[in-house]
Every structure is written in C-alpha cells, then in structure tokens.
Amino acid sequence: MKLFYKPGACSLAPHIVLEELGVGYEAETVDLKTKVTESGVDFLTINPKGYVPALQMDNGEVLTECQAILEYLGDRNPSQNLIPAAGSTARYQIHAWLNFVASELHKGFSPFFKPSTPQEWKDACLVILEQRLSYVDAELAGKDYLMGDTFTVADAYLFTILGWARYIQLDLAKWDNLAAYQARLAQRPAVVAAMKAEGLI
Template sequence: MKLYYCPWACSLAAHIVLHEAGAPFESESVDIRTKITASGADFNAVTPKGYVPALRIDTGELVTENIAVLDYLAGVYPRFAVDGPLGRTRLVEALAYISTELHKSFKPYWHNGTDAQKAAASAYITARMRYLGDTARGDYLFGDEPSVADYYLFVNTRWAERFGVEIPTAIAAIHARLNARAAVQATLVAEGLA
C-alpha cells in the first residue's frame, strides 16, 4: 500500500492506522497547494481530486475519501473496526459524523474565515464533539481500544488545539490517550510534526 499524505491534513488518521497496524506500506507527502508530491510528481495525475488522503492499495487501485480509506483499513485490519451486527454501520456513522460535522466545520480556520465565522465554527465544533464524548463507550469511542474513527477524531482534536477551539473534557481524555500511543508519536515524527 502507498499513502499520499500532507502534514497537518486529515490523512494523518490513515497514516497512524498504518503505523499502528505494523503494516508494510510506503508513504509520500504532497504539497496540497501546488499539487506536487515529494518526489516531484504531479499529484493531480494520481487523483484529479487533488486532495489527500489517497491510498494506493495492493491491487493498484486508488482509494480516496477519508471515510472510504478508513473503512477500507478497518476491513484489512479488523482490530480497528467495530464489533457486533451493526458494527460496520456504527463505524461508518461515526466516520461520517466526524467528516461532515467536525472536519468540514474547520473551514473558516483553514481558509481565512472572518472572526465571526470562526467563533460560530468553534461553538459548533465543541458542541458536536460533546455528543461524541457523551456517547463514547469506554476509553475510546467504541470501547477500550481505538478504532479508525478515533484516529480521525484525533486529527480534529489536534486542529482544535491548534486553533484554540474548546475540547470537551471527555474528548480531551481520548485525545490524551491517543497522543500517548507510541504509533501515534511515531507517525507525528514521520510527518515532521513532533
């Protein structure tokens, strides 16, 4: 497998899962402004979407969209999936919530929003995170081990820390547990973030 990622971007979630899994994988960083990869390739030729994450799987096919990439990785490495008859559905539900309610709400911070837009986004994100904290089933969202959704949440809590968005206590505790994991720190070092 090969992951295209950009430091600070949402591709961090898949990058951590690959490290946690001890998977044999390659990775290449992408400048998401210029669309040039670290080796000088045109990222738009990899995917015309021009954004990360993009995961080249062993069949040679490319998987894009965080929800799909993380769902794929949970299928390959079931320790990051969710058990039970509705496990897959609950996992996709959480990934969709994190993508559409949290990730996308950071737009004003990444794209020069006004102070008013940032304040509205901040309140929205904190409220949406609170729901996840209230419904968490253990040390992590789905129990006592992290799922791929926890790593996607971690991307968002890192952004919240960076931009001064309040993180509810229960979510801050999940963030701290994730941050203490060796594979998480190894990934942050690999991305030049620690």
C-alpha cells in the same frame, strides 16, 4: 501500499492506521498548493480532486476519501479489530462515527483554515463546533474509545481532527473526557510513530 499525505492533515488518520496494522507501506508528502508530490509527480494525476489522503493500493489502484481509506485499511486484518465485521450492528455504528467526524467536526474546522472566511462566520461556526464537541465528550463518558474499550479506525480520525483545535486556539481542556481521550491516544505507539514520521512531534 503508498499513502499520499500532508503533515497534520486528515491523512494522519490513515497514517496512524497503517502503523497500527504493522504492514509495510510507503508514504509521500504532497504540496497541496502546487499539487506536486515530494518526488515531483503531478498529484492531480494521482488524485484529480487535488487533496489528501490518497492511497495507492497493492494492485495499483488509487483509493481516495479518508473514510473509505480507513474502512479499507481496517478490513486488511480483521483479527486486529480496527473495524467491526461487515453487516454487524457495530459496523454501522462505526459508519455513523466516521460520518459524524467527517461532516460535523472535520468540516466544522474547515472555515477556520480559510483566510477569506469572515470573522462573523467563524464565530457562528465555533458555536456549532463546540456543541458537536460537547456531544462527543458526553459519548466518551466511561469509555476509553468511541466504541468502548477497543481502538478503531474512527478513533484515528477523531484524534486527528481534535489535533486541529490548537491551531484555532480552542482549548479542549474544557471537555474533561475529550481532553483525557486525546492524551490517552497520544501515547499509543502507532500514533507516536505516525506523528513522528510527519514531523508533528
């Protein structure tokens, strides 16, 4: 497998899961402005959408979209419990979390990374983003992870997105559970390995 990523982008989530799996894989950075990979390949020939992550699977096919890649990787080794079994209620709860992180948090941060976003819109987006983070903080009360005491692919995604808070000067310390969650996950060997590989620590 080969993961195409940009350091610190949402592609960090599958990078973490690949480390959790302990399988052999390659990773290659992508310049999202020029759409050229580290080895000089036109990234648009790999993913015509032009953004990361993209995962070239062992059969040569390319899978895109963070949620889909996380599910695919989670299913690679069921014994690791990175994603609940297909058809189980827990699996649908994971779908719910992945969708929430993608649509409410991931996209909630997006306006802050666009220079053209008017400040008034950023201010309005921040109010909504803080409401969503308060919801997650409440859901994490008494839990180590989103699904309880088991780390899953949804945690890899949430941890990645929470890491963006520092780039917009949003202090997570105001949410006790979120801050403790982020600190706890930052100590996981797979998280450390992926962040080191991306030059983030």
